[in-house]
Amino acid sequence: MMMRDQSKPRQMWAVRLTIIGMALSLISVPVRSQSSVGATNTATAGSFKIAGTVVNAVTGTPLAQARVTIRDMKRGAEIATMVTLENGRFEFDRLAASKYWLRGDRRGFLIGAFEEHDRFSTGIVTGPEFQTENLVLRLTPMGIITGHIYDEAGDPVEYAQVVLFMTDNRLGLNRTSRVLPDPSTTDDLGTYEYSHLRPGTYYLSVAAKPWYAIHPPLGPDGQPSPMQHVSPALDVAYPTIYYGGTIDADAATPIVLKGGDHLEIDMHVSPVPALHLLLRAPQVQQGQIEKPVLEKHVFDSVEPMDTDEMRMVAPGIYELTGVPAGRYTIRRKNSNSEELEQVSEVELIHNGQELNSLHSEPVGTVRVTIKMAGQESLPKQMSVAVQDSRRQFVAMKRAEASGDVTFESLPPGKYSLAATTPTEAIYVARSVSQNGETQGHDLNITPGANLDVTAFVVGGVVKIEGVVHKGEKPLSGAMVMLVPREPQTHLELFRRDQSDFDGTFLLTGVIPTTYTILAIEDGWDLEWVKPGVIEPYLKRGQELTIGELMRGTVHLPEPVEVQPR
Numbered sequence: 001m002m003m004r005d006q007s008k009p010r011q012m013w014a015v016r017l018t019i020i021g022m023a024l025s026l027i028s029v030p031v032r033s034q035s036s037v038g039a040t041n042t043a044t045a046g047s048f049k050i051a052g053t054v055v056n057a058v059t060g061t062p063l064a065q066a067r068v069t070i071r072d073m074k075r076g077a078e079i080a081t082m083v084t085l086e087n088g089r090f091e092f093d094r095l096a097a098s099k100y101w102l103r104g105d106r107r108g109f110l111i112g113a114f115e116e117h118d119r120f121s122t123g124i125v126t127g128p129e130f131q132t133e134n135l136v137l138r139l140t141p142m143g144i145i146t147g148h149i150y151d152e153a154g155d156p157v158e159y160a161q162v163v164l165f166m167t168d169n170r171l172g173l174n175r176t177s178r179v180l181p182d183p184s185t186t187d188d189l190g191t192y193e194y195s196h197l198r199p200g201t202y203y204l205s206v207a208a209k210p211w212y213a214i215h216p217p218l219g220p221d222g223q224p225s226p227m228q229h230v231s232p233a234l235d236v237a238y239p240t241i242y243y244g245g246t247i248d249a250d251a252a253t254p255i256v257l258k259g260g261d262h263l264e265i266d267m268h269v270s271p272v273p274a275l276h277l278l279l280r281a282p283q284v285q286q287g288q289i290e291k292p293v294l295e296k297h298v299f300d301s302v303e304p305m306d307t308d309e310m311r312m313v314a315p316g317i318y319e320l321t322g323v324p325a326g327r328y329t330i331r332r333k334n335s336n337s338e339e340l341e342q343v344s345e346v347e348l349i350h351n352g353q354e355l356n357s358l359h360s361e362p363v364g365t366v367r368v369t370i371k372m373a374g375q376e377s378l379p380k381q382m383s384v385a386v387q388d389s390r391r392q393f394v395a396m397k398r399a400e401a402s403g404d405v406t407f408e409s410l411p412p413g414k415y416s417l418a419a420t421t422p423t424e425a426i427y428v429a430r431s432v433s434q435n436g437e438t439q440g441h442d443l444n445i446t447p448g449a450n451l452d453v454t455a456f457v458v459g460g461v462v463k464i465e466g467v468v469h470k471g472e473k474p475l476s477g478a479m480v481m482l483v484p485r486e487p488q489t490h491l492e493l494f495r496r497d498q499s500d501f502d503g504t505f506l507l508t509g510v511i512p513t514t515y516t517i518l519a520i521e522d523g524w525d526l527e528w529v530k531p532g533v534i535e536p537y538l539k540r541g542q543e544l545t546i547g548e549l550m551r552g553t554v555h556l557p558e559p560v561e562v563q564p565r
Contacts, residue, residue: 048126051091052135062088066106120498141260143197156190160208172529176299204243215321236271239324292332364449370403425460425509460509466556474503516541
């Protein structure tokens with residue numbers, strides 16, 4: 001199990017873990033819940049108390065009328081709820097020695113668990129050696145971003161689409177993506193609003209259409225039709241504007257929102273000449289051609305652009321109107337095939353530009369069949385996803401009961417396959433296609449690829465229990481990480497947890513392979529996916545190997561010593 005330079009005691013520990021794994025594969029081992037780690041069973045049931053104060057995380061002010069709930073993590077059920085008094089106090093008494101999840105919520109605040117970080121929190125352990133009667137449960141007041149959208153004349157813009165983006169690193173890498181799937185649409189006063197926002201860095205964009213715009217048709221030569229006499233001032237469009245007055249997302253001004261902030265941000269849109277783009281499709285009858293889809297790269301994702309209707313201006317020649325100049329990704333049907341699509345990266349800058357004359361590459365199709373390694377049956381409600389290099393989902397579909405799923409219209413590039421279920425962790429360990437067999441989940445899509453891939457997945461059936469120490473004492477609130485070998489190519493194998501009141505942690509859904517386990521104090525905002533960030537911590541971590549036959553729970557015989565940030 002030892003993979004790098006280790007001391008002799010560490011080698012002996014590796015052997016013990018391997019023996020444990022072999023034993024677990026031969027006998028039935030009950031999986032212990034997290035609440036059993038470090039719990040005390042000698043105390044009389046019903047003799048402990050969890051109490052404290054709910055406070056505003058920003059001001060420290062006690063919060064009355066906050067609802068506080070505790071859940072026994074061993075039984076997995078809520079056992080008590082109460083509302084705080086005027087001084088913010090809460091109290092749950094006559095509790096058994098166990099481990100509890102503590103949560104609070106109040107109108108105008110975000111729901112929060114005790115010492116919550118990045119969806120993880122610290123479990124409260126009751127017992128004679130733990131002080132649990134003066135806890136502080138911090139709730140963060142929600143933020144609000146609101147404002148108005150105005151046009152060049154200072155009038156409100158109705159039906160403008162205001163999109164809010166946020167930067168976070170919940171998956172170990174700072175990424176900026178939409179806060180909500182649907183944008184906020186302005187009313188007749190040009191007003192928009194986003195509420196229930198957590199502290200962080202945000203960006204705003206606005207997409208709208210001038211109410212007065214008229215786009216006269218062009219002739220087949222790309223010149224204005226002599227039959228149309230429309231002022232150029234009316235043949236305009238609004239480009240997408242980002243806060244800061246720029247049309248470039250990378251130059252957008254960040255909005256730093258603190259807990260409880262209520263920011264009013266007004267934005268203005270200004271018209272630019274609208275482009276008229278031509279598409280030749282002489283073999284397709286009127287009404288049967290599909291409108292090309294224009295997309296823009298916005299921060300770490302691709303956003304579709306709304307365009308006006310396409311119309312035929314001559315036999316076999318179609319015009320797409322109302323498009324602002326800029327760089328786009330264009331998806332469209334190949335003129336030589338009803339099935340194959342093409343994708344182009346292009347700078348659209350002048351009227352009469354022909355979309356079908358642009359350099360483009362055919363997209364690919366991948367048919368995936370999922371199989372479980374060994375003789376295990378496929379899990380239910382399984383989804384299969386295609387991810388890019390930044391772990392963004394390019395496509396995701398529910399697999400059929402047979403394990404089959406098809407992805408169409410994938411632009412050429414390098415991707416990875418991922419499989420997920422609602423109840424268990426699974427990982428694509430090996431794939432076979434007409435290009436050969438590969439270890440792992442990498443997927444290379446060449447222009448016009450038509451791949452049949454059989455992906456073999458393994459399940460995460462092992463749990464790892466342990467305790468974090470700082471010196472000789474258990475430490476709560478530390479970020480515990482299970483890091484696979486070659487972490488940059490096996491991001492799906494990472495596992496994390498937060499140490500509880502007694503320093504214990506539980507890592508679930510662990511896939512068989514070799515890992516380094518470590519704990520970092522105040523490490524929740526680390527961009528641990530970036531190359532070189534996690535490497536310095538690996539030197540002081542503990543290595544262990546989870547074998548393919550291992551089942552149940554692995555209990556680490558030595559504490560994990562926390563490392564400073």
